[in-house]
Amino acid sequence: xxxxxxxxxxxxxxxxxxxxxxxxxxxxxxxxxxxxxxxxxxxxxxxxxxxxxxxxxxxxxxxxxxxxxxxxxxxxxxxxxxxxxxxxxxxxxxxxxxxxxxxxxxxxxxxxxxxxxxxxxxxxxxxxxxxxxxxxxxxxxxxxxxxxxxxxxxxxxxxxxxxxxxxxxxxxxxxxxxxxxxxxxxxxxxxxxxxxxxxxxxxxxxxxxxxxxxxxxxxxxxxxxxxxxxxxxxxxxxxxxxxxxxxxxxxxxxxxxxxxxxxxxxxxxxxxxxxxxxxxxxxxxxxxxxxxxxxxxxxxxxxxxxxxxxxxxxxxxxxxxxxxxxxxxxxxxxxxxxxxxxxxxxxxxxxxxxxxxxxxxxxxxxxxxxxxxxxxxxxxxxxxxxxxxxxxxxxxxxxxxxxxxxxxxxxxxxxxxxxxxxxxxxxxxxxxxxxxxxxxxxxxxxxxxxxxxxxxxxxxxxxxxxxxxxxxxxxxxxxxxxxxxxxxxxxxxxxxxxxxxxxxxxxxxxxxxxxxxxxxxxxxxxxxxxxxxxxxxxxxxxxxxxxxxxxxxxxxxxxxxxxxxxxxxxxxxxxxxxxxxxxxxxxxxxxxxxxxxxxxxxxxxxxxxxxxxxxxxxxxxxxxxxxxxxxxxxxxxxxxxxxxxxxxxxxxxxxxxxxxxxxxxxxxxxxxxxxxxxxxxxxxxxxxxxxxxxxxxxxxxxxxxxxxxxxxxxxxxxxxxxxxxxxxxxxx
Ligand SMILES: Nc1nc2c(c(=O)[nH]1)N[C@H]1C(S)=C(S)[C@@H](COP(=O)(O)OP(=O)(O)OC[C@H]3O[C@@H](n4cnc5c(=O)[nH]c(N)nc54)[C@H](O)[C@@H]3O)O[C@H]1N2
Ligand SMILES: Nc1nc2c(c(=O)[nH]1)N[C@H]1C(S)=C(S)[C@@H](COP(=O)(O)OP(=O)(O)OC[C@H]3O[C@@H](n4cnc5c(=O)[nH]c(N)nc54)[C@H](O)[C@@H]3O)O[C@H]1N2
Ligand code: SF4
Ligand SMILES: [Mo]
Numbered sequence: 001x002x003x004x005x006x007x008x009x010x011x012x013x014x015x016x017x018x019x020x021x022x023x024x025x026x027x028x029x030x031x032x033x034x035x036x037x038x039x040x041x042x043x044x045x046x047x048x049x050x051x052x053x054x055x056x057x058x059x060x061x062x063x064x065x066x067x068x069x070x071x072x073x074x075x076x077x078x079x080x081x082x083x084x085x086x087x088x089x090x091x092x093x094x095x096x097x098x099x100x101x102x103x104x105x106x107x108x109x110x111x112x113x114x115x116x117x118x119x120x121x122x123x124x125x126x127x128x129x130x131x132x133x134x135x136x137x138x139x140x141x142x143x144x145x146x147x148x149x150x151x152x153x154x155x156x157x158x159x160x161x162x163x164x165x166x167x168x169x170x171x172x173x174x175x176x177x178x179x180x181x182x183x184x185x186x187x188x189x190x191x192x193x194x195x196x197x198x199x200x201x202x203x204x205x206x207x208x209x210x211x212x213x214x215x216x217x218x219x220x221x222x223x224x225x226x227x228x229x230x231x232x233x234x235x236x237x238x239x240x241x242x243x244x245x246x247x248x249x250x251x252x253x254x255x256x257x258x259x260x261x262x263x264x265x266x267x268x269x270x271x272x273x274x275x276x277x278x279x280x281x282x283x284x285x286x287x288x289x290x291x292x293x294x295x296x297x298x299x300x301x302x303x304x305x306x307x308x309x310x311x312x313x314x315x316x317x318x319x320x321x322x323x324x325x326x327x328x329x330x331x332x333x334x335x336x337x338x339x340x341x342x343x344x345x346x347x348x349x350x351x352x353x354x355x356x357x358x359x360x361x362x363x364x365x366x367x368x369x370x371x372x373x374x375x376x377x378x379x380x381x382x383x384x385x386x387x388x389x390x391x392x393x394x395x396x397x398x399x400x401x402x403x404x405x406x407x408x409x410x411x412x413x414x415x416x417x418x419x420x421x422x423x424x425x426x427x428x429x430x431x432x433x434x435x436x437x438x439x440x441x442x443x444x445x446x447x448x449x450x451x452x453x454x455x456x457x458x459x460x461x462x463x464x465x466x467x468x469x470x471x472x473x474x475x476x477x478x479x480x481x482x483x484x485x486x487x488x489x490x491x492x493x494x495x496x497x498x499x500x501x502x503x504x505x506x507x508x509x510x511x512x513x514x515x516x517x518x519x520x521x522x523x524x525x526x527x528x529x530x531x532x533x534x535x536x537x538x539x540x541x542x543x544x545x546x547x548x549x550x551x552x553x554x555x556x557x558x559x560x561x562x563x564x565x566x567x568x569x570x571x572x573x574x575x576x577x578x579x580x581x582x583x584x585x586x587x588x589x590x591x592x593x594x595x596x597x598x599x600x601x602x603x604x605x606x607x608x609x610x611x612x613x614x615x616x617x618x619x620x621x622x623x624x625x626x627x628x629x630x631x632x633x634x635x636x637x638x639x640x641x642x643x644x645x646x647x648x649x650x651x652x653x654x655x656x657x658x659x660x661x662x663x664x665x666x667x668x669x670x671x672x673x674x675x676x677x678x679x680x681x682x683x684x685x686x687x688x689x690x691x692x693x694x695x696x697x698x699x700x701x702x703x704x705x706x707x708x709x710x711x712x713x714x715x716x717x718x719x720x721x722x723x724x725x726x727x728x729x730x731x732x
Contacts, residue, residue, distance in 0.1 A: 001310035002254035045496035048482040050475045051624045052150030054218035056484035057084055058561045061476055061496040068497050076560040079487040080220045093631040100457055101471040102501035110467050124516040130451045132521055138420040140391035141168030142403050145422045151429030154480035155540050159507030160428035161382035166527035169392030171422055173407035179335045180711025180719035181344035182369050187714045188587040189351045191577025195368035197488050200568040202227045203364030206326035208236045211337025215244040216621040242679035258604035259309040261346035264353045266305025267320035269296050276324035278358025288586020292598050324357045328364035336618050339722040341605045344710025348599040355583050361571040374483040374490055374564045380539040384526045406717045409705045411441035427454045428506055433461030434626040434691050437703040440668050471503040478505040479533035491561035611665045611726035617699040620688035630693040641697045643672035644686040650676050660732035668701035671732050
């Protein structure tokens with residue numbers, strides 16, 4: 001087990017070396033073609049990167065003669081501060097990529113690659129006729145299944161959801177593959193997820209990044225972390241992999257995967273033994289605290305925690321003492337940590353550690369995970385009622401509505417539906433062919449459909465399995481607004497250039513479908529048939545948001561992104577949103593859902609004998625899931641996927657640097673090029689989920705749809721234990 005210490009090398013050097021915050025000047029040196037004529041006049045527009053990324057960056061687009069020449073960071077954005085990640089600077093390559101889907105197209109037969117261009121009218125006619133046909137045959141629109149997630153988080157993209165609710169009750173993929181176990185954990189404990197302003201990390205005297213790889217996945221946080229470090233704040237990173245973030249830490253702790261709860265319990269026991277407990281805070285603000293203290297006394301020892309986690313007892317003592325006494329000390333719990341069968345429970349234990357030391361509700365403190373406080377829009381785009389007389393699915397309360405299926409077991413759950421079966425898929429902002437576990441099952445499920453419609457920009461794996469693809473705009477080609485699930489800023493996306501080719505945004509597509517459905521069968525779709533993005537935006541804002549952002553019209557966002565008026569420390573008012581209005585160390589809600597009421601240890605999943613190696617598939621530096629990596633600049637920077645493997649493990653299987661390795665289990669296999677590295681433990685291999693151009697690489701061929709322990713309380717379904725994935729390897 002690896003423990004390493006680094007000397008802090010100063011903010012500037014650390015940022016440049018590790019955190020890959022690029023400036024446009026740096027990038028143009030790498031690729032002179034990116035430079036625009038410095039003397040020409042630019043029109044400038046304000047944008048927000050709408051990807052599912054912590055940072056949700058403010059951007060400025062520079063347009064000359066209707067052409068987007070370059071994209072830079074918006075200096076008025078107080079969190080992203082005028083800089084973008086490398087991906088953010090590649091946007092011109094995305095917009096003008098020759099690989100972009102330019103027109104509506106149909107593929108006959110599905111999967112053949114035989115695509116022909118069709119008109120929007122033909123596309124809409126085919127889709128509308130199929131919807132009406134299915135409704136006639138099955139007596140409802142339930143055979144139509146909608147799956148949308150995080151391709152674009154712009155608020156008007158909820159128009160895609162609106163399309164579905166307005167044709168009738170449909171089958172919906174419910175849940176999130178992303179962060180649900182941690183959301184539930186924090187919901188049980190505090191009543192919802194709500195974190196300190198990340199800019200407030202500058203006030204921390206101690207900082208633990210727990211299963212969080214900020215240098216790649218939330219790069220704009222690094223300057224705030226470095227600012228704290230300039231004052232002497234110690235940065236501790238806990239991760240089974242020595243990530244780019246870990247390599248910058250003062251102390252890196254290589255923990256055995258899925259054992260974070262045991263480490264937090266060991267720390268808690270040592271804090272208790274030394275009476276560094278903030279009894280006043282914990283007793284005044286929580287319920288069940290003393291019950292948990294009894295558990296610690298009777299069940300937890302440092303030796304047990306050290307044995308379980310692989311972290312030496314001395315190190316547990318060191319971080320326990322420092323964390324408990326630094327005041328305020330901050331913890332940032334990453335989403336990687338909760339992608340386990342006990343992931344939610346581990347987050348609950350870490351929460352309890354924050355409570356016991358009085359670090360919750362404090363500036364410079366917090367157990368920070370994410371928030372949705374700035375997402376209070378009206379979502380009018382998705383709130384149209386089903387047409388009169390629509391037949392729905394009777395829920396447990398007897399009320400008719402949509403039929404919800406599990407987004408996190410999408411393939412199996414779609415195929416399990418019988419009454420009526422699912423016959424048509426509509427996918428928007430979603431690439432299950434690449435991002436869902438068990439790709440083979442996804443392929444089989446797609447093949448059982450009568451019609452698959454995907455709205456996207458590139459011929460990715462999901463599009464390849466579709467019958468019709470509808471080309472969508474990028475965020476520079478329409479107007480929208482974005483909030484973040486991490487920082488407190490909200491910003492506008494101005495339309496900087498006209499939509500390319502025949503692309504349309506999700507809300508326009510919804511209106512077009514409504515026109516066609518109503519032409520074919522009046523009253524069959526309740527979605528409006530016209531409306532401008534500006535009108536839609538006005539419908540999405542409300543007095544609450546205006547007050548929050550201290551503006552009176554959303555158009556004021558054109559002058560500058562706005563930061564919500566919220567205290568820097570979450571829960572500083574002590575008004576928790578649990579049933580008891582206190583922090584629920586003892587949670588009846590958790591118990592009702594069949595979980596331990598207390599934050600106690602729950603055993604991790606063990607490797608089966610025939611698949612002894614754990615394959616962790618975290619988030620890539622050069623891609624945002626299946627986006628960006630396919631672009632030419634990214635293919636230059638990072639041409640092929642690799643398998644990170646410890647030399648000891650490689651030697652055991654006769655594998656050398658650069659060898660092709662078959663990674664397999666009973667679900668499927670992938671072939672990857674080996675890169676020998678001591679950054680991963682000897683029983684863990686790593687490959688980053690991503691979609692490369694001209695490659696069938698997809699980690700999810702080997703990843704099973706194993707549920708994590710939590711998620712259903714707040715998001716409808718449990719999350720995914722992506723990182724409890726076990727495989728075997730052999731030289732290919
Ligand atoms: N093995 C493994 N798998 C994972 C994960 C992991 O850690 N390991 N992580 C999981 C996590 S955390 C997440 S959040 C999911 C993400 O899963 P997804 O949300 O499916 O991922 P993306 O690739 O970001 O986006 C999906 C598609 O949206 C399209 N898109 C972009 N903009 C628009 C738009 O304006 N309109 C429409 N209609 N489409 C648009 C993109 O081109 C892309 O094809 O993946 C999960 N999958
Ligand atoms: N560049 C880039 N940025 C992204 C994304 C992307 O795809 N690319 N995706 C965005 C999205 S949707 C998300 S959800 C976030 C994810 O952001 P993060 O949470 O930072 O990213 P992950 O890569 O999912 O996981 C973080 C770390 O968790 C570690 N980990 C896995 N299991 C354990 C464990 O049991 N214990 C501990 N302590 N650590 C563990 C992994 O080794 C990994 O280094 O990033 C967002 N930002
Ligand atoms: S991908 Fe994330 S960090 Fe990069 S520009 Fe977009 S929001 Fe910013
Ligand atoms: Mo995610």
